[in-house]
Amino acid sequence: MTNNDGTLVGGTCGVSEYGVQCGNTVRARGPVGPQWAQVPVCEKHAAILTNWNVGTYRTQMMAEMEKRGLISGHLPGYTYMIWLPNDRIKIGSVGREDRLLERWKEITADYVKAGYKDPIKPLAVFEGGKSKEAAIQGKFNHLRVQDELGEQFTPDPELIEYAENQRIPTDLAYLIPTYEKWWDQYAPKKGIDIPASAGDDWNF
Ligand SMILES: [Zn+2]
Structure with missing residues (x-):
């Protein structure tokens, strides 16, 4: 269907x-693309x-530039790799340190809403925001998958090894127990049972 001016x-x-x-x-904002390719x-x-x-254009270019040592610094922020409840990996970024935990909670909530009953597992955090995220995503573009919960990566050994070579830097290590504590409070509210052995304090 078209308007008088020919727009769809x-x-x-x-x-x-x-x-x-x-x-x-068709989405409310109309078709996608420039006027000459709607x-x-x-x-x-x-x-x-x-x-x-x-994925095809921006991230692969960033990955190639990083590989060739053409990037002298990254945009401010942090890039994280987390293990998702659906057994895939998410590579994302935030602009500030305090957003890391908030973002991980948001992602967890999205998966709980979708019926999953497990927390996420943070694997690695890198210095550098959007541009670092693009470089890492481009490096692993061949592992990229997409479902209704967004873009993810299959947990191929090369991706896991890359995360394990980085891990969570010492100054951000506090994020893990903080997230786990949050999950221990959050999960029961959502009707999720936490196994008695997991995350327990020592009870002597
Ligand atoms: Zn469609």
Whole structure:
């Protein structure tokens, strides 16, 4: 469907997902793309296409630049790698130290809402925000997967090894017990049983 000026309005998502036509309503903000290449997509497929574009172009360029030693510093912030309740890895970034814990809580809550009953497991934190995140994501672009909870990476040994070579820096080590303490309080409120052996204080 088009307006008088030829712009697309309304209609259904033109994306085919694993060979099946989506057919959902086009997102409220309209089709995606410049005026000369408009694609009618629903909200979900707009997000997926954006992620794919970023993954294909921005992150791979950053990874290549980092590999060649062309980056002399990164944008402020921290990049984290966490083990998700669905057994995949998330690579994300925040602008400030105090956002790390907040972000991990938000992600945990998203998974609990989706029916998962496990906490996340932080694997590594790197200095550097958005640009560092892009460089690491680009390095592991071949492991990237996408589902309704966003972009993730399959836990391939090379990715795990990369995280284990970094781990959580000493000055941020406090984040782990703080997160675990939060989970111990949060989980029961969401009707999740925590095994008695996990996270227990010593009771002599
Ligand atoms: Zn769609």
